[in-house]
Amino acid sequence: MNGAHFVVKALQQQGVKQVFGYPGGAIMPVYDALYDCGVDHLLCRHEQGAAMAAIGYARSTGGVGVCIATSGPGATNLITGLADALLDSVPIVAITGQVASPLIGTDAFQEVDVLGMSLSCTKHSFMVQRAEDLGSVIAQAFEVARSGRPGPVLVDIPKDIQLAAIEHACITHEVSEPNSPELTDITAARELLSQAKKPLLYVGGGVTLAHAEAELRDFLAKTKMPSMTTLKGIGTIAPDQYAFLGMVGMHGTKAANFAVQEADLLVVAGARFDDRVTGKLDEFAVNAKVIHLDIDAAELGKLRKADVAIAADLKQVLPQLAMPLDIDDWQQHTIAMRQEYHWRYDHPGEAIYAPLLLKQLSDMAPKNTVVACDVGQHQMWVAQHIEFDSPRDHLSSSGLGTMGFGVPAAVGAQVARPHDTVIAVSGDGSFMMNVQELGTIKRRKLPVKILLIDNQRLGMVRQWQQLFFEGRYSETILTDNPDFVALAAAFDIPGETIVVKEQVQPALERMLNSKGAYILHVAISEEENVWPLVPPGAANDKMMEEC
Amino acid sequence: MLHHLTVTAQHSPELLERVLRVMRHRGFSVQTMQMNLDSELQQVELQVALESERAIALLTAQLSKLIGVTSVAVSERAVEPKLAVV
Numbered sequence: 001m002n003g004a005h006f007v008v009k010a011l012q013q014q015g016v017k018q019v020f021g022y023p024g025g026a027i028m029p030v031y032d033a034l035y036d037c038g039v040d041h042l043l044c045r046h047e048q049g050a051a052m053a054a055i056g057y058a059r060s061t062g063g064v065g066v067c068i069a070t071s072g073p074g075a076t077n078l079i080t081g082l083a084d085a086l087l088d089s090v091p092i093v094a095i096t097g098q099v100a101s102p103l104i105g106t107d108a109f110q111e112v113d114v115l116g117m118s119l120s121c122t123k124h125s126f127m128v129q130r131a132e133d134l135g136s137v138i139a140q141a142f143e144v145a146r147s148g149r150p151g152p153v154l155v156d157i158p159k160d161i162q163l164a165a166i167e168h169a170c171i172t173h174e175v176s177e178p179n180s181p182e183l184t185d186i187t188a189a190r191e192l193l194s195q196a197k198k199p200l201l202y203v204g205g206g207v208t209l210a211h212a213e214a215e216l217r218d219f220l221a222k223t224k225m226p227s228m229t230t231l232k233g234i235g236t237i238a239p240d241q242y243a244f245l246g247m248v249g250m251h252g253t254k255a256a257n258f259a260v261q262e263a264d265l266l267v268v269a270g271a272r273f274d275d276r277v278t279g280k281l282d283e284f285a286v287n288a289k290v291i292h293l294d295i296d297a298a299e300l301g302k303l304r305k306a307d308v309a310i311a312a313d314l315k316q317v318l319p320q321l322a323m324p325l326d327i328d329d330w331q332q333h334t335i336a337m338r339q340e341y342h343w344r345y346d347h348p349g350e351a352i353y354a355p356l357l358l359k360q361l362s363d364m365a366p367k368n369t370v371v372a373c374d375v376g377q378h379q380m381w382v383a384q385h386i387e388f389d390s391p392r393d394h395l396s397s398s399g400l401g402t403m404g405f406g407v408p409a410a411v412g413a414q415v416a417r418p419h420d421t422v423i424a425v426s427g428d429g430s431f432m433m434n435v436q437e438l439g440t441i442k443r444r445k446l447p448v449k450i451l452l453i454d455n456q457r458l459g460m461v462r463q464w465q466q467l468f469f470e471g472r473y474s475e476t477i478l479t480d481n482p483d484f485v486a487l488a489a490a491f492d493i494p495g496e497t498i499v500v501k502e503q504v505q506p507a508l509e510r511m512l513n514s515k516g517a518y519i520l521h522v523a524i525s526e527e528e529n530v531w532p533l534v535p536p537g538a539a540n541d542k543m544m545e546e547c
Numbered sequence: 548m549l550h551h552l553t554v555t556a557q558h559s560p561e562l563l564e565r566v567l568r569v570m571r572h573r574g575f576s577v578q579t580m581q582m583n584l585d586s587e588l589q590q591v592e593l594q595v596a597l598e599s600e601r602a603i604a605l606l607t608a609q610l611s612k613l614i615g616v617t618s619v620a621v622s623e624r625a626v627e628p629k630l631a632v633v
């Protein structure tokens with residue numbers, strides 16, 4: 001057995017059945033080992049696509065995603081995917097080939113200092129220096145990726161180590177237990193909860209990362225506390241949950257953004273006061289005390305001081321804080337806000353109104369449908385108008401906001417969940433950023449549905465140019481887009497274009513009922529904007545709305 | 548404001564880069580620094596004086612998360628290194 005076979009064996013020991021990648025010189029021994037080993041490898045058509053497919057795989061299942069690339073350009077192409085996984089705390093393991101050890105540092109062909117490059121875009125990274133370390137390094141990589149606050153881990157393996165003979169090395173690594181919450185902190189938090197008249201739960205992606213959705217729902221059932229989520233928290237709370245106010249922040253609901261300014265206590269569960277959530281930080285929830293719960297101690301007090309900060313596993317903490325509260329008036333008040341500010345879908349004219357289309361899709365899509373978004377206006381409309389029962393069904397590049405995420409993430413999710421409907425909701429700008437992944441869909445005959453919302457613009461940037469740059473539309477006009485349906489057809493993906501409202505319902509039906517992949521190309525007006533909008537530098541209750 | 552930190556960690560070739568990168572990125576500028584390695588080349592001890600307007604706790608929390616870092620201590624003024632210079 002050589003090092004490369006050993007790598008594959010170590011992956012199998014971690015339960016890995018699926019990997020995504022792209023071969024090249026320095027990783028050839030690993031590809032040779034993959035040839036007949038039983039681990040399924042899906043060839044993506046760009047390493048960024050492979051990284052994002054691994055993210056889609058991980059996010060839609062709760063497992064660890066794996067991607068593989070060669071040295072030099074293969075590894076540099078992975079970087080955006082690693083950064084995306086870092087900002088959204090997604091457990092993925094990336095394996096890269098490196099030039100042979102004696103050549104490292106000689107500017108050899110396709111040599112890049114991948115370990116150096118990885119420092120700012122991974123949770124941790126390794127360069128394997130001895131063949132006998134391979135087993136423990138890979139075991140450690142998986143452990144680091146999935147433990148505590150999850151994140152991407154890179155393992156760089158020089159070619160000579162992939163080729164080295166290995167007798168028998170054991171694959172073990174010690175597992176560390178997460179901290180248990182301190183009793184005094186729990187008591188202090190319960191004290192704050194019992195005093196609060198207007199408590200509000202602020203839920204981030206960390207709840208799902210902790211596999212604590214059930215504990216959170218139980219906490220809500222006991223406390224009946226009004227609640228809101230971040231972009232990554234969407235789906236954690238059932239859409240019809242009592243006093244659930246939707247998403248908070250820049251494109252959040254009016255109910256959530258007003259309520260947070262009124263609250264006297266914020267219970268922050270697995271969230272991190274991101275600037276897209278808080279608006280002007282020192283005017284965010286000014287009346288509120290804060291209980292901050294997160295497994296990552298570095299998030300506590302990073303941007304907002306917490307009155308009680310608990311660095312522990314949410315699965316353990318939430319049940320200890322679930323208690324009945326006496327907050328009837330506040331509950332009624334927030335429910336009234338939820339009713340008053342519900343979304344409206346009346347829209348004049350023939351042209352397709354994207355929020356309404358997404359609401360129709362939400363009503364029609366089968367249970368457990370996964371939606372993978374790209375980045376821009378369409379992404380915010382998905383967050384606002386599609387209802388999700390689980391955060392694993394909503395894949396949205398939240399922290400990094402990576403255009404090009406949607407299609408490859410949908411590929412990863414479809415491979416992971418072959419029996420569920422998977423829809424990539426993309427924009428005409430984003431779609432072109434990883435359009436080569438249509439080749440991956442074709443190769444594996446994946447039944448991924450693509451809903452392409454085409455405003456012939458880099459719409460989100462155009463919106464800001466209209467509102468904050470005096471309508472100077474610098475480089476955001478895409479009237480020279482390709483014929484998207486013809487482009488998809490070149491990859492054997494059938495589809496159609498729709499332009500008016502009455503076409504929407506039957507076209508969505510055709511898309512959802514199609515056995516294989518499908519593209520529904522939707523032409524919308526370039527003037528449609530995302531509302532409400534908390535303008536940059538403003539407090540959350542200073543939302544702009546359509547005039 | 549000047550902060551004095553002692554960081555101990557398991558040695559690895561890129562350990563110093565990892566630690567320094569976090570210091571820079573989180574808004575701390577290194578003023579003086581001394582690194583010592585134990586005789587088995589296993590343990591690193593770093594004495595660093597850092598300038599920043601930011602609270603030092605923000606940095607220590609980030610450094611403590613690094614895999615391989617075993618302790619991060621803040622002191623009022625520079626302290627004597629525990630590891631002898633090899």
Ligand SMILES: Cc1ncc(C[n+]2csc(CCOP(=O)(O)OP(=O)(O)O)c2C)c(N)n1
Pocket residue numbers: 374375376377378379401402403404426427428429430431453455457458459460461
């Ligand atoms: C890789 C990358 N480059 C640039 C941006 C900046 N950006 C954010 S949204 C956006 C426009 C996206 O256009 P499109 O995909 O058509 O979506 P729309 O806003 O029109 O719905 C741009 C350029 C980004 N988020 N990611």
Ligand SMILES: [Mg+2]
Pocket residue numbers: 376427428429453454455456457458459
């Ligand atoms: Mg667009």
